[in-house]
Amino acid sequence: MDDNYLHIMDYVDAILIVDSHGKILYSVRFNPRFDKDSHEGEYESIINKNFLEVYPNINPDESTIINSIKYKKPIYLNEQAIVDYKGRLINTQNLTIPIIRSGKVLGAIELSKDITKIEEKAKYKINLKPIINNRETSHKAIYTFDDIVTVNQEMLHNIRRAKIIADNPSSVLIYGETGTGKELFAQSIHNYSSRRGKPFVAQNCAALPENLFESMLFGSVKGAFTGAVDKPGLFEEANGGTLLLDEINSMPLSLQAKLLRVLQDGLVRRVGDNRDRKVDVRIITAMNIEPSKAIEQGQIREDLFYRLSVVNIKLLPLRKRKEDIPVYVEYFIDEFNQKLNKNIKGVSKEVEELFFKYNWPGNVRELRHVIESSMNFVESGEIKLIHLPVYLSEKINQEERVESLDEIVNVSNVELSLDEVVEKTEREMIVRALEKSGGNISRAADMLKITRQRLHYKISKYNIKTGQTV
Known part of the structure; x- marks a missing residue:
């Protein structure tokens, strides 16, 4: 993180904490403009609401909170003009930081400094974009099949199958646990196809509130609802390219029916409009549970599932392909040697044994996080047990205690x-x-x-x- 942020934001007067779905868990403002007593009830009333409902003028594509959660990166924004649900203008400097545990993003915390000027209350202009060093916010796929690291035969078979179907228009469903690389596969398919020069648009369905989902997906026309403007939806933005809908099982069932129509006819209708627009979009969807379980639990319509899963790709969790662990360890050490300007040679024998014992619930993403965390504490040589995150040893000890208890209780399979x-x-x-x-x-x-x-x-x-x- 750039230390210049600390010089610019010499203090903060507001804190907002949201979960991975954008639900507000904590919110407070200490600025004198917001009297503590008169607003105490107001802060309580917005808890458990989606932050996009409380700040309806925020564009989800440009939201520092959504992008920080999506890309797992801190984001600094020098100036952001937002209007809350009561119509009050708040101009802030923001630093948004993802909350990560075991490689999984749990939410984000946003620290802000109120810089509102009196004249801004009458007239303001919003034309600001968050500062992100990479090209990730543009509608462009950056990964290819060459970026997929594996020696596992089933995963290699997945790559071969994905290459075969890459240029077909058929819908693809990718499923696997969090951290197994679903978007990596989706981007690789896009870049291996003839659509590679066209947009690649990705949206996590769990990150949007239901009342904004339809306009985000299909677009809106001015006057369709309070604050609505003429705006294309994700389908129009992805026209000619690929649209990835992650966690598709989080999409409201009412919208799933409308999505089915788009897949059948290739036509979208903006919210509030009376005409259809033709789109040419390759649909890739992803979910982190078994499709049969999602259908059984009523999370996805069965007819939509069959339309989306013309091609199925199942990604194995890391615990079922442990032969990949040494490959990933070497890959991530090389990556962070460059980023951290170090020359770490590898991991100790004890660390390697521990990595093979562990079940990796956060999968490859968690392993990457562990390597990055450990390398920050290694001066030279190799990563040893002492350098590992504390939680890892605790979780492994817990797993071993459970296994030990199982051995005691079930000696020779006799209870x-x-x-x-x-x-x-x-x-x-x-x-x-x-x-x-x-x-x-x-x-x-x-x-x-x-x-x-x-x-x-x-x-x-x-x-x-x-x-x-x-």
């Missing part, structure tokens, strides 16, 4: 009673304490935090011989 589990666990702890103490009863009792007399009783009860091993 034990609670009393039998307690006795087995007690016996093993006593034997280990005696091993560590060299058979010294007093030291073993201290380790177990029980009296010598009680330990003698347990040794006799379980018929444990001094020097016996587990």
Whole structure:
């Protein structure tokens, strides 16, 4: 992050926290223009509302919050004029930072400084764009199949299949857990097709409130609703190219019916309009659950599913292709050696073993986050256990405790009673304490935090011989 931001934003007077869907979790303004007592109830009233409902003039495509969540990057905006749902103008400087845990984006926190001038309340002009160094906000796909790193045979088969269908107009459904690379595949398909010079438009369906979804997707005409302007929707913006609808199962069922019509006829109608517009768009959809489960839970219409899934691509989670872990480790170390100007050689044997033990719920995205986090603390040589994020060791220990309990409870696949589990666990702890103490009863009792007399009783009860091993 550019340190210049700290010089420009020498203080903040407002904090907004939203979840990954844009729902407001916390909001407060300390500026004297907003009296604390008179606005306390107001702040409470907007909790759990989508921030786009509270600030209806914000364009979702240019929203610092949506882009920070989508691209997992801090975003600084020198000046932003917004109008809240009460019609009040607020001109701010913003620093928006994604909230990430285990590689998964949980939401964003926006720190802002009110810079509203009196004359701006009567007249203002909004023509501002967030500062993002990459080309990610433009409708352009930046990834190709060469960017997909894998040695797993099923994933390589997915790449071969994706290349075969890349130039076909058929709809594609990509499904896999969060962090498995769904948008990476979608962009690669686009760039491998004859549409590669045309727009690639991506939208996360879970990031938009239902009342704005239709106008975002199909566009609007002036006067269609309060604040509506003549604006093309995502289909028109993607005309000639590809439209990726991520988390399609989060789209309201009422809109799914309208989407089905567009897929059948190739026609879109803006909200408030009385005429149809012809569009030529390749549709790629993605979801992070099994399609059969989404249908069963009523998250997606069955008829829409069949229309969207002419081609299916299932991406494996990292725990089911652990042969890719060393490949990704090397790839990400090379990446962050360049970004951080370091020369880290690799990971220690212990770290490699730990990586293979871990289940990686955040998949490749989480592994990348772990490598980046660790490399910030390595001065030279290799990444060791001490450099890893604390949560990783804790989660692995937790998984091992669960596995250990499973082993105790299900010895030889025979279920034990609670009393039998307690006795087995007690016996093993006593034997280990005696091993560590060299058979010294007093030291073993201290380790177990029980009296010598009680330990003698347990040794006799379980018929444990001094020097016996587990």
